[in-house]
Amino acid sequence: MNAASIAVTVVAGFLGAGKTTLLNRMAQQPQYGRMAVIVNDFGELNIDAAIIAEVTDAVVSLQNGCICCTVQEDLLAQLVSLTQMRPRLDRIVIECSGVSDPQRIVQTLGYPQLKAQLHLDTVITLVDASGYRALEGEFARLSRAQVACADLVLLNKADLISAAELETLRAEIGGRARVLSTVQAMVPDALLLGERSERNGLSPVLPRHDQLFESWVWQGNQPLPAKALRDWLGQLPKDLFRLKGLVHLQGNDQPFWLQHVGSRSQFTLANGQTPELAVQLVFIARRGSGLREGLEAQLSALQGL
Template identity: 60%
Template sequence: MTPPRIAVTVVSGFLGAGKTTLLNRMVRRAEGSRLAVIVNDFGELNIDAAIVSEVTDAVVSLQNGCICCTVQEDLLAQLTGMAQLQPRLERIVIECSGVSDPQRIVQTLAYPQLRSQMQLDMVITVVDATRHLQLEGEYARLARAQVAAADLLLLNKTDLVDEEQLQALRNALGLRTRIHESVQAQLPDALWLDTDLDLKSRTVKPMVRVSNDDHSEMFSSWLWQGTTALDVERLRAWLQALPGDVFRVKGLVVLAQGGKAHWLQHVGTRSQFLPATDEALANATRLVFIARRGFDGWQALGQGLEACKMTEDERT
């Protein structure tokens, strides 16, 4: 008897939309099933994979490139290997980086060596209700491509906008696919665990043209690492004042208050600090910044972070 094909769920969305929060929820809800996760991050460190690894060991990291461009061959190799695992996997969840077009991942799943082994059951695109309509130019086109590829749109952070803003976003998204509105990336199990979409009957949607073949060229990234703990109040104030060209800040930060490690997620003017494991503490502070192409303010950002450090006199 031919074994059932492995269900594949693709999670997409622009930088900071809430994909990793959703992925953590999905992993927890699928506890007990044979599930593996592929996480792609743009930058020198795969912070998202490190966060998800605190929930499950079944994580594969594809980093420092766009999963639909520069690391697409790595994705194909990982999926081919996963198809051979025993006991056989039941589901694979792929989290695309915020710079990726998920339609290219859909096309990868249709390659001959995969389509007899795996079945795409849905593409979920997470949309940030506070930022989607503010994107311009090639960044707006990339976000539209992510939306166009979706079977389900998770309209996230709806608690942070008023009803007028929310309706404007609904109008912009249109009625092309299902939309579920959420806070903190809450997604009912029935919307993703009970799907039954067949790859053979699924229509590959037209791709929305984005200006660059390699989407990662639209962005620049920078890694900052340090061993000195940072003062949380100075850090919060500094993050609030970041230039608009910086789309995203995420990573592990050791806070002077208590000396504990926290996962930092920053988008726009909002920051979130979540406690990390004791194992993460040994890695000290490491932050990844993602900004517009050509951003040249990295030195100033480094100086700002240095100013957030707590001095020896303050610690005594």
């Protein structure tokens, strides 16, 4: 490895596992040096990039496709561009979308035009401890592939399950990776900066994941009533894996970032955001779920309350 090459950290994990929370924390830590973040969102609006841009201006956005499928050529071009930045970067962090297989990103870093300039430091996979075992079929297979590629696995949201359930999950995941239990992706910074060891026997590359998921954007021009919105969020169907975006609530001048996964929703103030529209939401659901028309009609009704 060239001593002057740039370290690359890959952050992976299924939809809603906590990747953006971890990246936000990393972007604010000076010990990571001069760092750029590549964010890939599976949808027409890159909400994750906008959130991370609140704490760092070195954000590259790859959107409207899976980073290991439709935007892989864009990733290669952006990585080449980042190697030419001056002053030289110390680290590049790549956030895979929740539907990505990180092994493809690992393979991209081995391309000849990158090999002399970059080296893979570590792959971190976040797991939603409360939802991992409920995944089925191709979704479970994808999540297992994300774990299999990791050097460090964070069993995030560990406070939402019992100690016995957590130990069972830890035993199921097993493998060669270091496994840590976390809440809000809190982990000692020293564990995120270790040079990774060489490894063999990676899991087979999965088929394209845009065959498993569908994503769409809903936008509205009126603030939403807070209580009615929370009630609506509490009744969302299980085939909706992820909902995130920017919302104005009635009676509040400042917009909020909304993050929803499973049965949990989180609202945080969107500092410095002045969106033209009152509501901008990204949905990620099981392909063929048929949810879009009904959910959009419900949101339109909420605007009228």
